[in-house]
Amino acid sequence: MKKYCAVVAGVFLIILISSFKITLPADEEVSYPDGYRSWTHVKTSFLGPQHPNVNYRGFDHIYANDLAVQGYATGKFPEGSVFVVEVIEAVPVENYTSEAERHHMDVMQKDSLRYASTGGWGYAQFERDNSRRMLTLEQQKTCNTCHLKQNDHVFSVLRKVQ
């Protein structure tokens, strides 16, 4: 009986800890980037089928909204800047590689007040079907750890040719 109680207590403890995972209130989450398909295409990287990170294999397209494009010129990204990394799976077709289905999307949005704890940028992920992929504040801080080493948290550079 003692053993049974210990197991039940253990399960409760796990549930309790899980419920305390720190997440942002829903109205502070980075929203789905409506209309990003008509934003500026910054660049694409191609990750082959042997790449160690299965989540990013294929075409990794980066899109920037108008505010983010302004930021490339000045080196400082205005409030409201949004970047999308859309990962599209790759499929071999004859002698080249074509796009297939979307795998997922990463989104980062500049809001210095709302996302102060992650360097002024909020981070979100969306699945193939547009649904939100749960990201705890801890996971967003992990995003920030890499991004903060870059120029105003942005890795990419806009190809200059117009």
Add this chain to the structure above:
Amino acid sequence: MKKYCAVVAGVFLIILISSFKITLPADEEVSYPDGYRSWTHVKTSFLGPQHPNVNYRGFDHIYANDLAVQGYATGKFPEGSVFVVEVIEAVPVENYTSEAERHHMDVMQKDSLRYASTGGWGYAQFERDNSRRMLTLEQQKTCNTCHLKQNDHVFSVLRKVQ
């Protein structure tokens, strides 16, 4: 002396024939697509270093202006629709493939009257430095030979996810 004259006449003949290559008047040529870097990115194909066509190896990005984007929805592309295929050379970086320099650009523009002899679409190419690559009318007709088999001459399909 006779031999010398024959050579000179031959050279003149070659120059004469060359000058009669049929080209469009300058004001009817498809112009450089100013601002295409902020147009909608339709899709990307990746052609590896073994692809037989050296001119298209790397990232082949397709961009469409607003009129062309409308055409994807209706299946009929309005006058003034413009597509760009920008070929960006690829370079291996660690465990992925990155964009390098532009190789060249292909441009097609819808103008049913001006380009009636090539199916209502004009074709042009631009070099890495934006300068025009000479395309004779005969070469443009070769473009048309493949394109006319497609829906209103357009091969690509716009990824639906918005």
